[in-house]
Amino acid sequence: MNKVVKNAEEAIKDIFDGAVMMLGGFGLCGIPENCIAALVKKGTKNLTCISNNAGVDDFGIGLMLQQHQVKKMISSYVGENAEFERQLLSGELEVELIPQGTLATRCMATGYGMPAIFTPAGVGTEVAEGKETRVFNGKTYLLEYAFEADFAIVKAWKGDTHGNLIYKATARNFNPLMAMGGKITIAEVEELVEPGKLDPNEIHTPGIYVHRIFKGTNYEKRIEQKTVSK
Amino acid sequence: MLDKNQIAKRIAKELKDGYYVNLGIGIPTLVANYIPEGISVTLQSENGLLGMGPFPKENEVDPDLINAGKQTITTLPGSAFFDSALSFGMIRAGKVNLTVLGAMEVADNGDIANWKIPGKMVKGMGGAMDLVASAKNIIVAMQHVNKAGESKLLKKCTLPITGLGVVKKIVTELGVFDVTDDGFKLLERAPGISVEEIKNKTEGRLVVEGEIPEMAID
Numbered sequence: 001m002n003k004v005v006k007n008a009e010e011a012i013k014d015i016f017d018g019a020v021m022m023l024g025g026f027g028l029c030g031i032p033e034n035c036i037a038a039l040v041k042k043g044t045k046n047l048t049c050i051s052n053n054a055g056v057d058d059f060g061i062g063l064m065l066q067q068h069q070v071k072k073m074i075s076s077y078v079g080e081n082a083e084f085e086r087q088l089l090s091g092e093l094e095v096e097l098i099p100q101g102t103l104a105t106r107c108m109a110t111g112y113g114m115p116a117i118f119t120p121a122g123v124g125t126e127v128a129e130g131k132e133t134r135v136f137n138g139k140t141y142l143l144e145y146a147f148e149a150d151f152a153i154v155k156a157w158k159g160d161t162h163g164n165l166i167y168k169a170t171a172r173n174f175n176p177l178m179a180m181g182g183k184i185t186i187a188e189v190e191e192l193v194e195p196g197k198l199d200p201n202e203i204h205t206p207g208i209y210v211h212r213i214f215k216g217t218n219y220e221k222r223i224e225q226k227t228v229s230k
Numbered sequence: 231m232l233d234k235n236q237i238a239k240r241i242a243k244e245l246k247d248g249y250y251v252n253l254g255i256g257i258p259t260l261v262a263n264y265i266p267e268g269i270s271v272t273l274q275s276e277n278g279l280l281g282m283g284p285f286p287k288e289n290e291v292d293p294d295l296i297n298a299g300k301q302t303i304t305t306l307p308g309s310a311f312f313d314s315a316l317s318f319g320m321i322r323a324g325k326v327n328l329t330v331l332g333a334m335e336v337a338d339n340g341d342i343a344n345w346k347i348p349g350k351m352v353k354g355m356g357g358a359m360d361l362v363a364s365a366k367n368i369i370v371a372m373q374h375v376n377k378a379g380e381s382k383l384l385k386k387c388t389l390p391i392t393g394l395g396v397v398k399k400i401v402t403e404l405g406v407f408d409v410t411d412d413g414f415k416l417l418e419r420a421p422g423i424s425v426e427e428i429k430n431k432t433e434g435r436l437v438v439e440g441e442i443p444e445m446a447i448d
Binding site (some may be wrong): 029076077079091095098100104119121123222230 | 280299303305315321322352356391393
């Protein structure tokens with residue numbers, strides 16, 4: 001079993017034009033910086049990106065938007081990105097906005113082998129238009145389908161060569177859910193270790209879900225809102 | 231008239247010992263500054279943290295540790311991290327006792343609109359639809375009127391809906407209101423604000439029963 005690849009370029013080399021991808025992260029926290037940079041360099045086009053946010057103008061998925069690589073975004077919140085808003089309002093970019101919990105749980109459902117979920121989020125709103133509903137115990141729920149993604153790209157703190165992953169603090173967010181959801185899952189990690197170095201009690205994503213892993217470099221970890229106390 | 235901090239302070243009086251609370255972005259975030267003495271409240275941040283602490287000192291800033299508003303924060307003794315599905319799992323399952331969030335419009339039946347202005351603002355709903363669909367108790371912190379002086383407490387929301395019939399209580403710069411079957415029930419007036427003014431600035435059904443006390447602001 002050899003899941004280790006040399007770098008981001010090698011990890012993403014077969015991501016094709018028109019691929020559907022999941023990208024982990026919340027805002028700029030816990031995003032796969034190395035793979036995004038490699039995708040920008042490779043110039044892959046017509047991508048569908050399932051990601052909670054769309055980065056900012058000059059970082060994260062925003063870098064791919066600048067290069068017009070993204071055909072469709074499936075996200076819950078896309079503020080903080082002027083180029084995104086411009087492409088959306090001009091019709092260049094297709095956008096599906098869905099509730100954050102629905103987004104997370106649809107990723108989870110994929111990894112759990114469940115075709116769909118029922119959620120109350122969005123009942124009676126635009127989100128519910130054209131969707132099947134069902135009443136349980138007097139409350140209405142929407143039927144939402146598991147995602148199908150060709151690739152999932154996640155960022156973890158530590159990983160081993162079997163693909164077992166541990167995330168740090170709130171950089172966990174969507175990463176373990178998307179790690180479960182890709183037909184091919186690529187993990188970039190800050191520390192890559194040999195099997196046995198990570199405590200099995202502390203693994204967040206079991207390696208069975210991960211197909212390729214590499215040690216990322218030069219993490220910028222840009223902060224969107226630096227707030228400090230005295 | 232209440233300022234933003236006073237609105238947050240008034241909402242903080244609704245907190246009870248042992249509550250798990252989710253605070254939205256904006257005025258709701260300020261509620262954390264006014265948790266009453268002697269009670270213990272655990273703040274949930276929907277990006278994956280229970281037990282949110284204050285902003286870090288300059289040398290403690292960690293880019294991997296943020297809240298749902300993307301601000302750098304800290305943990306507290308007893309904090310826990312989790313993924314986004316579990317985060318909304320605990321919200322959906324009704325484990326979070328109170329949700330405080332902002333709104334652009336609220337209707338007198340408890341409908342809320344706070345995620346989209348067609349043609350103008352398309353930032354997305356984030357976790358708001360999940361929160362309002364599941365929270366047991368929702369308090370809205372909002373401005374009573376818009377910049378043009380028009381009421382934001384309406385008979386019916388004009389903006390795209392976030393959730394139907396979900397708001398329980400509203401605190402604005404003018405007063406405190408419960409959402410009842412008969413409409414917005416005025417509970418308290420802000421200092422110096424008359425019932426007449428509140429009536430004039432509320433488009434939705436307003437219920438005024440007996441003498442309405444002026445809010446105690448300390």
